[in-house]
Amino acid sequence: MKHLPHKTIERLSQYRRALLLCHEKGKSHIYSHEIAKIQHITAVQVRRDLMLIGYTGTLRKGYNVKELIDLIGIIIDSEDGLHVAIIGMGNLGRALINYFAGKRSKLKIVAGFDTNPDKIGNTMSGVPCYSIEDMAKIVLENDIKIGILTVPADHAIATADLLVKAGIKGILNYTPKPVNVPKEVYLEEYDMITTLEKVAFYVKLQEMDEE
Amino acid sequence: MKHLPHKTIERLSQYRRALLLCHEKGKSHIYSHEIAKIQHITAVQVRRDLMLIGYTGTLRKGYNVKELIDLIGIIIDSEDGLHVAIIGMGNLGRALINYFAGKRSKLKIVAGFDTNPDKIGNTMSGVPCYSIEDMAKIVLENDIKIGILTVPADHAIATADLLVKAGIKGILNYTPKPVNVPKEVYLEEYDMITTLEKVAFYVKLQEMDEE
DNA sequence: GTATTTTTGTTAAAAAATTCACATTGTGAA
DNA sequence: TTCACAATGTGAATTTTTTAACAAAAATAC
Structure with missing residues (x-):
């Protein structure tokens, strides 16, 4: 195969x-x-x-x-499942956690990270929120393999570097800023603005065709 | 071209x-x-x-x-810009609004819709939230061309139908449920779970290769 | 002033993804 | 039983997307 x-x-x-x-x-x-x-x-x-x-x-x-x-x-699944972390517990990060909450799946969100002291130490939909400074430690302790990047665009690159340093194996970047990772880290980027602009383009095209 | x-x-x-x-x-x-x-x-x-x-x-x-x-x-832009609505003012909907807030762009989020009475009538990051029941009226009044679907999965299909009835021209579906639209409506679907599973697959593959 | 380098623009080749076309074969109907 | 139908499985063709290869030309070096 x-x-x-x-x-x-x-x-x-x-x-x-x-x-x-x-x-x-x-x-x-x-x-x-x-x-x-x-x-x-x-x-x-x-x-x-x-x-x-x-x-x-x-x-x-x-x-x-x-x-x-x-x-x-x-x-497609790993036999023993994979642990996932959300970096950036803003609206998008929380949306993702809720998507996954309750789904019995091989993928499990086991940690969230943020810089906001009000969030650190709390639990959101069952996911504990840690300080970004503790990333390396938490990633290691929890055997986290994948990080989902949902921080503000300005922090995307620095945070991706931190993730790489922490030993993450795959990054899913939802910020609109492309990040760089070494080739042994799998990177997938998705940009909502691009997608919306694409939809807008085809809507425009369709309206032009009608005329 | x-x-x-x-x-x-x-x-x-x-x-x-x-x-x-x-x-x-x-x-x-x-x-x-x-x-x-x-x-x-x-x-x-x-x-x-x-x-x-x-x-x-x-x-x-x-x-x-x-x-x-x-x-x-x-x-790629429409000359006069296009109006966009968010349907479902949960975490994901709000995340999208914040992404766009302040960006001077040809695309403008002019309305949000929800079923929660606590949200209806309020404004979030400058975007007014209406009842889903008023969709047809609001879409018409505000010349809204694109709808971003961020409702809970169970409501995705019914809400997409409502959008189509309201005369929307393009739908960006962020729910994990595929929806059906007539061919004159442009549809783009994006599924976060699929993307995460894809990342997980390639991480698994990489780990297997190392062995 | 000539040679070298660097970058664009594009044709052609390759690779990736999709679709066509059809052989095959269980199933149910006549 | 025999026929027609409805579904799978797949080689071949097509379409879409990416990459290679290289000519042309401006800038720089010598």
């Missing part, structure tokens, strides 16, 4: 989420075109992705929901 | 942001490799994107920062 395309990885995560819902509803099998419909993609794409992970459905019955959930888990 | 690739649109938005910073610092020209460095991409890619929008730099001097900012604006 060598190298899965990046896009396939993303879709697998989404398939699993959709499948979990189906499973809860008691659906035991699902067709590729049903999955496709939910995700707004084509059935071929779904089948191709599943082919890449070596999963085989049943002709005329589709895919076994439970089996597929488990297989996707084997592929 | 016909059809710009999707990825190019995204990068243009990012280039502009980087360029604005350079401009503030008084830098008048910039090389393709400087832009590339900031965005973690190659210089060829930058040049290719600029070629696609028909911008020409100066040999040995690079690109004129101000000119390029303006040109990108002409391409």
Whole structure:
């Protein structure tokens, strides 16, 4: 199964989420075109992705929901789970914590960091908030592998450096500032402003076409 | 200049942001490799994107920062700007409002919507919060073109339907639930859980490679 | 004034991602 | 039984995106 395309990885995560819902509803099998419909993609794409992970459905019955959930888990999850920290307990940081709260998943948010003394020492939705100064210690003690960067833009670069020094393995940067990391740290950046500008562009385009 | 690739649109938005910073610092020209460095991409890619929008730099001097900012604006912005609404004034919604607060941009968040009576009628970071029931009216009155969906997952689909009925032209869905819209509405979905799972996957992969 | 360097612009090649097209085969209907 | 249908699985083609390669030309060095 060598190298899965990046896009396939993303879709697998989404398939699993959709499948979990189906499973809860008691659906035991699902067709590729049903999955496709939910995700707004084509059935071929779904089948191709599943082919890449070596999963085989049943002709005329589709895919076994439970089996597929488990297989996707084997592929994308770490066996023992991974610990995650949120750096920056502002609105965005808290939003992320709430997203995850209660989800039994292999990914667990175990710590938050902030500079605000009012937040440090408290717990938010079950996640303890520490001082950024203690990052190296906390990361080590809790075996934290991934950091989600949700600090104000001005602090993004310095904070990313701290994370790297603390020995983090992956960074998800939600600030609008690109950061630099050594190549052994996996970096994913996502910029909400860019996405909104993109939507705006296509809305504009559509309005222009109408004229 | 016909059809710009999707990825190019995204990068243009990012280039502009980087360029604005350079401009503030008084830098008048910039090389393709400087832009590339900031965005973690190659210089060829930058040049290719600029070629696609028909911008020409100066040999040995690079690109004129101000000119390029303006040109990108002409391409991706709507001339008169676009009004945006946030649907769901929770942590994520407020985070987005704060991101945009103070930015003089062609995109303006002019309204927020929520179901919580404590929030309705108040203003958050300058953005008035209305009842979701008044959506159609407010969208029309304020000429709102884009809606950012930040409601709880369970309400995503129903709220998206409301937005469509209200006549919105583009939806940016930040809930983990895919929604359906008619084809004349531009839809962009972004799922934080998927992104985090992707980071986790590549961190796992890296750890496995080390062994 | 000539050579060297550096940077742009672009054609062509490569790589990544998606879609087409269709063989295959269980299933149910006639 | 035989036929038609509906689904999977996948090689081949297509499309999209990125990268390589290099000509052209301005600036600098000598």
